[in-house]
Amino acid sequence: TQLLEQSPQFLSIQEGENLTVYCNSSSVFSSLQWYRQEPGEGPVLLVTVVTGGEVKKLKRLTFQFGDARKDSSLHITAAQPGDTGLYLCARPFGNTPLVFGKGTRLSVIA
């Protein structure tokens, strides 16, 4: 069972463009986390969203948690080459460890 679906799987854009990636599930999340993984490194936590409809901003990154808490999006404004990486969403599932989506691999070309 795929608990989290991320789309698109791959995204290649020019520097300065805007983009949105998505994380969806058929079941309600209690919370959702977004991570970024750069080549050769482990994932790094960007943000946690908890409340339905919540919006959080981290510089040029805007994270939104859906009202029904079944989906989340990450919007990047004016993408830069330093944004290149694998973006992962993850959710808790009961008291078990985080379940991760397969990720969106973003490439920003200068």
Added chain:
Amino acid sequence: DADVTQTPRNRITKTGKRIMLECSQTKGHDRMYWYRQDPGLGLQLIYYSFDVKDINKGEISDGYSVSRQAQAKFSLSLESAIPNQTALYFCATSDTGQVKGYTFGSGTRLTVV
């Protein structure tokens, strides 16, 4: 020093060999995890430990074992390595309470030939 340190960073081993991957942390977290990452498959949970006396299997534990030697140390062993265990392996830690997020090590790239 990194909060979560994995050794070795890279390892090439032969089929049938036993290999241990080590993880140590300075975060003071009780919870530790081992994940495997393959291209296109995301992060899959191998084993996890919520405290020193607790060990639990994840979704892909076959062919692996773990040891929690102390709060700060959690090692992963491949009893008899096989080529389809070639992957990137990550150790992670977290405080009690999922909302606080995980801290990952930099990974071990394992190749079984």
